[in-house]
Structures are given as structure tokens and as C-alpha cells.
Amino acid sequence: MKCEQAKLKILRADAGELGSWQTRVLERHLGACAACRHYRADLRQLAEATRMEPQPAVDAFAMRMLLGEAQRVSAQRGVPSLGTRLFDFFQTLEIPALRPALATAAVVAVLVGGALLVRQPSMLTAWNDDVDQQIERLQDSLAALSADDLPHANANDLENIACELLEVEG
Amino acid sequence: MDHPERKWIAEYRKGKVESLAHLVEHFRRPLYGFIVRMTESSADAEDVFQEVWLRAIRHIDSYHEKNFLSWLFRIAHNLVIDRVRRQKPVVHFPQTPFTTTATRWEDRIPDTTSAAPDRQIAMRDVGPRIKAAVAKLPVEQREVFLMRMEGDLPFKEIARIQKVSINTALARMQYALNKLRQDLKSDYADLSGIRT
Ligand SMILES: [Zn+2]
Numbered sequence: 001m002k003c004e005q006a007k008l009k010i011l012r013a014d015a016g017e018l019g020s021w022q023t024r025v026l027e028r029h030l031g032a033c034a035a036c037r038h039y040r041a042d043l044r045q046l047a048e049a050t051r052m053e054p055q056p057a058v059d060a061f062a063m064r065m066l067l068g069e070a071q072r073v074s075a076q077r078g079v080p081s082l083g084t085r086l087f088d089f090f091q092t093l094e095i096p097a098l099r100p101a102l103a104t105a106a107v108v109a110v111l112v113g114g115a116l117l118v119r120q121p122s123m124l125t126a127w128n129d130d131v132d133q134q135i136e137r138l139q140d141s142l143a144a145l146s147a148d149d150l151p152h153a154n155a156n157d158l159e160n161i162a163c164e165l166l167e168v169e170g
Numbered sequence: 171m172d173h174p175e176r177k178w179i180a181e182y183r184k185g186k187v188e189s190l191a192h193l194v195e196h197f198r199r200p201l202y203g204f205i206v207r208m209t210e211s212s213a214d215a216e217d218v219f220q221e222v223w224l225r226a227i228r229h230i231d232s233y234h235e236k237n238f239l240s241w242l243f244r245i246a247h248n249l250v251i252d253r254v255r256r257q258k259p260v261v262h263f264p265q266t267p268f269t270t271t272a273t274r275w276e277d278r279i280p281d282t283t284s285a286a287p288d289r290q291i292a293m294r295d296v297g298p299r300i301k302a303a304v305a306k307l308p309v310e311q312r313e314v315f316l317m318r319m320e321g322d323l324p325f326k327e328i329a330r331i332q333k334v335s336i337n338t339a340l341a342r343m344q345y346a347l348n349k350l351r352q353d354l355k356s357d358y359a360d361l362s363g364i365r366t
Contacts, residue, residue, distance in 0.1 A: 008340055015324040046350070049297055050304070050319040055202050056212075058194055062220055070182075070190045070227045080183045080231060087234050088180035091173070 303353035
């Protein structure tokens, strides 16, 4: 690997965007190249220095204004849509404990999504009224699963499915 | 929980307005740090910061992504670019160093084994000059640099916000780092990282 390439890889590695194989290749280069090691060390120091600048706290008046607006908007908003509720549900899952159950949760989500697909818009509205019940059912399905049922899945799969659900619904 | 904001977003969407305050506080540092270096003055920055949150509040139901800060940065990007297009002058920073003793960045840089004492000395007092040098970067490069450094956004997200390829975002970052190296040459004489 040339140093110019290595520097781009260092940027992506520090951003958490390098796969494990590429990381190993990069680490090998770094092991042999002092210039790139310095580049990485200095990049990190520059990042550190940039983030060290003190910032003022949120102004109390501004915060009151934002909360007031939030209150006003909140009063006008209806119940969040099924897709949004499902999305938030997946986002707030405590992933490590539930990881084995995620694949089936994904299947359940796909079924819900499939059902939404074939329903008429008027039915969608009816479903939206029933959001809590749907989520409860999903939670029950999750709780009923054992680790053996579910070989592979991760949080990203679930989030992607939630995103797809939203598109289906939207 | 690794992502406390997810809980606050869910609560807020269900109508718990106070959770918004947690979100605003939680993201203050990176978001304001970005905005203040992309705008003309701290008064401008406060305006934009406020406007970002007002838009977020009004469109919170359309948020269905994985990275809330990235979503906020996208709103901020649109507002900042609008201002630039309206020919608002870009930021100019005072050259005087800040001296808030508790938060001087040079006192808080971790002392890594790779950083020899002379390197630490070389970094001393460079903070305000980094600020000034960043302010001189072209808008697109400055934005990439700040989204990466302040927001810790991955290049994939930065590229999406700027509507360019990842390679373009990476190239902008490289240009920015090279220009900073030029500007900070004397401060960084001993730091090979900003040397090519
Ligand atoms: Zn190298």
C-alpha cells in the first residue's frame, strides 16, 4: 500500500468505516511506516484540539422558547405512525440481551410490513389507531423466542427493516 | 445504553416534551461547535442553532435514520449554505487565544506514549491558531473538517449531507488537512502528521 492510500484509509479507519480486512492491511502498513504513524497520531491530536474548545451552555431563554414551541407542536401532532413507533421500538431495544431474538423480530416486522403493503390506505389509518397493540404483539413475539430459534441477526438488519417499513407505510 | 438519544427521541415523539431538553443539551457541543465556525458571529450561530432545533421539532416525525446528529447536521448544513448563498460574510475569528483555565485543550490532550515531550510542547497554544486556520478554509472543506472533527460523522454521512461521493468528501478532508498544515507550519514543525 502506498502512503497516499494509507492516509485515506487512516481517515476512514478513524471514522469507523474500515472493514476488518482493510484494517489489518492498514495496520501492517503502519507497522512498517513511521510517516503514516505520525500522520495518524497528529490527526488524532488535531481532532482532540478541535473538540477541546469550550462552548457556551444552552441559553435558558432559548431553551424555554424551544420547549414552548415543542409543547405547541406536540399538542397539534397526532399519535406517531405505526412505522415511527416500530422504528423507535427497535432503536431503543437493549440489543445485547435480545440479539438472538432479532432475526425473528425481523420476520415479524416483515410480516407486519407485508400486511401493510396489501392493505388499503383506509386500513392503514385503522392500524395506526392500534399502534400500541401492534407493538405489544411484537414485544410478545420477541419475548417468546429462545436463542436457539435464531441464528443470525444484528441491530442494523432490524433498523433497515424498520426503515423499509416506513417506506412501505409512507 | 450506548445511544441515550434514542430513548429521548422515542419519549419525545410520544409526547414527553421535557425529553427535548435532554436532546438539546446532549447535542449542544458538536452542533454549536459546527455552527459557530460556519457562521459570522456567535449571535448568528445562536440564531442558526435555534432554527435547527425549531425545524427538528416541527419535522421530528420524519426522522427515521440511524444517526440523529447527522440529521441535525443536515438541517444545519442547509441553513448555513443558505446564508452563504445570500452572500453573508463567512466567519472571522479573533486571533487572541482563549484562556479558560479549566478547559484549555492543551491541558486535556491525552499523553500518549507516541507523543514525545517536545511534540506536546509543539502543540501548546496552537488551539486558537487552529481555529483561525479552519476559518480560512473554503466552505465545503471547512464543513467536511468540522462534521468529521466536531460531529464525529463518518464520511459516508458527510458525503450524503453534501450530496457528493465519499471520495469527494475524503478529498475535501485531505485538502483541508493540507491547508491546515501550511497555515500551522510553524506550530507543527515537529509534527509530521500535517506534513506531507
Ligand atoms: Zn506510509
